[in-house]
Each structure stands twice: as structure tokens, then as C-alpha cells.
Amino acid sequence: MSELRRDPTTLEWVIIADERAMRPHELVRKEADQPSADFHDRCPFCPGHEHMTPPEVLTQSLPGSDRPWDIRVVPNRYPALRPDAPFEEGGDDFFSRFGGTGAHEVVIDTPIHNREMGRMDDREVEGVLQVYRQRYNALKTDPHVKLIIIFKNKGSVAGTSLPHPHSQIVATPVEPPLARRRYNVARTYYAGCGRCLYCDILEKERSAGRRVLMETERFLAFHPFASRWPFETWIMPKQHRSSFGDASPEELEELAPVLGSVLKDLQEKLGDPHYNFVIHSAPTKNSVKPYYQWHLQIVPRLTTAAGFEIGSGMHINTALPEETAAFIRDG
């Protein structure tokens, strides 16, 4: 089973994913990538191959669809964390361990092997977002779960080998370092001035305007002032809600075309780059707090984090967010 290990130099936890672990010889670099499940006849996420995944947690059909399912959620076959792992600490001060409790699910976004989210219609994107929320709210009932992260890896450069469009949901038994840092900063800000930091950022970016991509009734999409990567994009709801699980159905209906538009622009204006997106929420136990705001972050993988970033935790961004936003908005 997986375990968490605490790095004594940072006091931060690392997931050592024994179960998805590769034996050392499997990591030896090959001259070219292994052929992956490029064809739907070998793809574990295609309809008819349901036996190739663990039994489903949930299936969803879109209105008017006559398919057996349009969206399907399954436990990850090689989970980084799992609900039945022991919730217990071990080791000593130096070699501190924690059971790999939590969850790791795969959302199969569509039955169609090559229908990237950037090519879906709004109704399909909305279906996926509603399923995310359903699973978020189901997973948060586990008392061991501290944080739920929903994310998508599109393409090999972004860390996936399976081309069939899918997303992932990980529920962790500890607060991961970056999530804790951001949450603490927001809490301190609120203690000082009584306002939500993220709502204030939204207002500042909106009035600055130079980094804004688009605005709708309920959402603002922009390239943040201190972007870590070129073309990093945030989509932020205007209505204050600390957790994605509290987003309303109407909000998700409106989020779908905004997300779809951002992804289509990546495809059309940036040559269809590999990308990650992440939905950030407050820790689950604090989900009604006034000082955090859920938001969606999209990171196209156009440049590579290198030795400087690994060593320092500081990013060098080789593009100006004011220029990249203008390129997308006006280009």
C-alpha cells in the first residue's frame, strides 16, 4: 500500500505510491515512448472495455443521450491513496510515515476516444463539471479527508500516457503544502481586513483589466499578475464560495462555456499544447469559511521547470501576463 512520508527538511509530506510503484528497472529510459493505448480497441476507457477498469463509482448520462454512459467514474487502478488504507502514523521524528488513506478516482470525461475537452460542446463540459461536484461532495464526507483536488493532465508533457480524455480526483489525509500555504495567507488577510483575499484579487484584476481574457455574469478569466508559467490562466467565480462542492448548478452551467473557450483558445492560438488544470478549494472541514474562494487554474506546458525551480521553489516565467492575455484576447 502507499504511504505518506514526511520530509524532515521541509516537514512536508510526500506520497510514496507503492501500489502504482514502478519497479526500478521499469523506470529505465527507453529510446522512444512505449506505444500507449492509442487505439480504442486497447483503450481501457472506451465503451465495451469496462472490465479493464475497477468497478465504477458512478455513471452519468447526458440529457437525451442513448448511450449506456456519457461520463464514468472509477477508482484509479493504481491509486496513490485509497479509502481502506490504515489512518495511522508511524516511524520516528526523522522517518515519519502516515498511512496512504484517501481516495484517487478517474473521471472518464466522454465515451468518445479522441473527444478532447477543448472540442466538446458546452453541454458535455457541463456534464463533467457536475460529476466533479458530485464526487467532491461524496468524498468530503470521509472524516479522514482534509483536501480534495480535481485535476486534468492532457498529453504526455503534462504527465499522462492515456489519450482517452479523463480527469482525476485525489482526496488527501493531510493538507498539502501549497494548499496550506495559500489557505493560511488568505486567513491572515481576512483577519487583518475582514475581506476575502480572492474576492479582492478578482476585483483588482477586473479593474486593472490588462490581464483579463473574458468576463461573464458569474466568472472572470485572467492571466494572474504573478503567473508562474506563460499563459497560466485562472477562472474565478464572482460569487464567494470557498469550496467547489458549493458551486451551484447554474454556476457550473455558466462555467462550461468559459472553460471551453479558454481550452479552445489554447488549441487554436497556441498550437494545441499539452496542459494541466486544477480546481482549488479550501480544506474540506473549513468549506464554509469566508476567506477562501474556489477557482480553476489552467497551466499549458509550454516551458519546463528546471534545476532552478526544483532547487529554489521559485519560478522563472519567460512571458509577461499582460502580453499573453492580449495575445489571447485580441489575437
Added chain:
Amino acid sequence: MSELRRDPTTLEWVIIADERAMRPHELVRKEADQPSADFHDRCPFCPGHEHMTPPEVLTQSLPGSDRPWDIRVVPNRYPALRPDAPFEEGGDDFFSRFGGTGAHEVVIDTPIHNREMGRMDDREVEGVLQVYRQRYNALKTDPHVKLIIIFKNKGSVAGTSLPHPHSQIVATPVEPPLARRRYNVARTYYAGCGRCLYCDILEKERSAGRRVLMETERFLAFHPFASRWPFETWIMPKQHRSSFGDASPEELEELAPVLGSVLKDLQEKLGDPHYNFVIHSAPTKNSVKPYYQWHLQIVPRLTTAAGFEIGSGMHINTALPEETAAFIRDG
């Protein structure tokens, strides 16, 4: 000029490298990589092409060599930070900026276009290490410099496009987040028990033994307990010194074959993967403190940080350090 921008959600600085900045259209993804300086007749780091780089900061010849230079240090042509940038803050609480003061140098490790560090003899590796130390000690005299990071990116997956072996040195005017975090943890540990955390880790890893690759009179090489990446390797000096600038010539002479051996093992046992290495030191102003220990970290880029890591700051390592160390040690 470059500037630092503070992310209001983390209060951490990001370098927006205007000068090395790519215009947005240059980041559009191409079908294949651009042809890079693959041939030495176009390589800016090959002898005879010295005019293709800014004027040198230092050149070094190895004993008995009759070449014009064996190691050459130049300012980065597109520096992330530079000594003559204004040292001043600007902006407001949300959009806080800082001048891109500091330094960004390139160490051309060898005059030979394809002589990777993993193929060098000990004398050549030692020459590079001694030059690192010279530049470290020169750069730390700048009163604006807070931290000096020495690193190498080998291969495109590790973030470099120039194949001619080279390293980089960045001197920053702020303490980068990961460096500050590790330094604070070590300081707190020292305040609690009066010992250096890193010296204690060295002793713990040494006596556990399972993750150790090799031990010499002055160094221990091991895969740390909470490794973030498969085959992540640390080389730690046994003699307590908080800063790489204080390493003795004898230590660097002994470090050379240890580093060479680790890099050769990557080549021979892991299929010559792309990799980064980083030399960690205490902040420069605290370079004589008893609670930090310089060390060298090597990260082969065998797996890809994906949406989970970007969103949470938490790593999923898909290999057990006990198994990877045994694979290298005994394999």
C-alpha cells in the same frame, strides 16, 4: 529588465524574466522541436565562438592543458536577474514588484561540445566544482544577494536546449520559498536540540543504510527517505559547513569522483536520462551558521510533475527509495 512579482496568494516571489522573455507568438507549440545548436559550428559555447556570448567573467585552465580555456564563465545572454537592475520595490499590496537585481551566469563546463559531465574524468569534474566555488564566493560579496543557487539542466526534458555541457549560477535578491522553508525548519530544529538537522539526517541515513549508494571519507550519497522523484540522489558532506563557498579544495577533490560516479550510474543503469542537479546552501548572509549544511541534489527526469503536483505542491513518487538505491548499488 526582469522584475520579481509577489504572488498575493502565497506571498512568494516569481521572476518575470522580461529580458529573456519570449513574445507570446514564440511560445506557440511547434510540431517538432526547433533544430537547436546541435552542431559545434553553430554552438555559442564551443571554442572559437567566444564572440557569440557576452564577455567572460572568468576562464580556467586545467593543470597541464594547452587549450586557451577548459572552463569558461559568462553572464547569461538573457539573464533572469542582473547586477545593474534597480534594487527597489514598487506596486501596491496586490501587485507588488521588486527590481530584478542579482546575477545569472553560465558555466561552460568544457570546451568539448559533447563531453557530458557523466563522461568526464575526475580532474575535469573537479575543475568545474572549483569554478563553482570561486563564483559563489565572488557573487556573495554583493550586499543585495540573499541566496546563490548552482544548478545544471541536462537535456530538453530537464529544461535546456543547448547540448554543449554547461551549468548555471543564479544569485537572488530575495530568499526563494523552498530555500527559506528548509532554512527555517533547520533553524527551528537547532533551537530545539542544539544540533544541525542535516548532520543528523546524514547520521540517520548512514545507520539505516538501506538507501545509501556509497560512502567515502568525506561524503555520503543516498536516496533520501522522503524522495520527491524516483532515483532522487543527495550527496552530503560529512564535515559541517552551511555554505558551498566554504567547502575546502580537498573536499571538492573528493566530491568529484562521487558526483562522477552517481552521474555515470544514471547513464549506464538508467538509460542516460535527462537530469537536473542543484547545490543547496544557506542564505549568504548566514553562511557560518551551525544549523544548515550544503548538499548536492540530483533529480533524473524519469516521471513528470502533473496537475496534482502543480495544484497541491505535494509530490507523488512512484518508486521506493529503498528499492532504487539497491538497484543502483547492487544492480
